[in-house]
Amino acid sequence: MVIIMNPDATAENIKAVIEAVQSVGLAAKVMEGTQQKIVGVLGDKTKLGSMAIDAMEGVEQSVAISKSYKLVSREFHPMSSVIDVSGVKIGGDEPVIMAGPCAVESRNQLLEAAEIAAKGGAQFLRGGAYKPRTSPYSFQGLEEEGLKYLDEARSKYGLKIVTEVTEVEAVKPVSDFADLLQIGARNMQNFRLLKEVGRSNRPVMLKRGLAATLDEWLNAAEYIMAEGNQKVIFCERGIRTYETYTRNTLDMSAVPAIKHLSHLPIIVDPSHGTGKWRMIKPMSLAAIAAGADGLIIEMHPNPAKALSDGPQSITPEHYYETMTAISKLAKFLKDEGINPLND
Helix, strand or coil, X not given: CEEEECCCCCHHHHHHHHHHHHCCCCEEEEXXXXXXXXXXXXXXXXXXXXXXXXXXXXXXXXXXXXXXXCCCECCCCCCCCCEEECCEEECCCCCEEEEECCECCCHHHHHHHHHHHHHHCCCEEECECCCCCCCCCCXXXXXXXXXXXXXXXXXXXXXXXXXXXXXXXXXXXXHCCCCEXXXXXXXXXXXXXXXXXXXXXXXXXXXXXXXXXXXXXXXXXXXXXXCCCCCEEEEECCECCCCXXXXXXXXXXXXXXXXHHECCCEEECHHHHHCCHHHHHHHHHHHHHHCCCEEEEEECCCHHHCCCCHHHCXXXXXXXXXXXXXXXXXXXXXXXXXXXXXX
């Protein structure tokens, strides 16, 4: 439940409410808005019994949350969250771009990709050091060696690093290098892994599962936040449907839906969403127009020689062209005061 305080509620009023909630073994979290403050209550609200919370001084009303996901819900946290990832804010006024190869293949390949990503205006370098693949015979990644190359690229080009963590044992070594931990589609409901990254001090990007409903996706994020990590970013990467032309079906409606249901940011992955490099630019623009907070794009110095996901990786030339188009669209929407998520 949430306890909405009056605009003129004092610090003493809020403290009294928190102490009342905690006295019965429940947790309380204060959220500040522009007009008033809200006290979120975590746990079984029946423990409050006959306690007259609404009668306490400074309280406007208490509202029960109907969703199974509490911390993730916009009911619990009405204001949109902006996630700070090593100084880059995701969920703010400007879309954040993550670009780079699917997999870290070599030092030279990654440094070349990082130079291109930075030149095009991306804030993050993406690259998988640990690669869960459909086939056991496919390239599985360089693991810790790949993490060191990512760290070198960050130092040289000033980019933040986003990379996937695939198992509980890898959370610590990946957290030592990455600015943003990625949970891939195959691991969206790996609850042990979700809990482990929830106990880490690193922001987490949670990709949607291969055929996950929005409710399942939101509850997966709740597992992370319930462990204390409030820095979660959703990533729509397409779901499996009956369509075979594209790799997946990119569900662009997930952007406004998640924004309505949750206060957390959401970015879009047009590369995995379509599996076709020719569709990256139009779907990137569609994502920004739909209100996405950013994009994660696969770009490779030479896609024809990529060890992973070459067909969905764009060339440096197409990357620059796409980034220019994204910048122009974002500027137009901002200058015209167009917010696609306004009711």
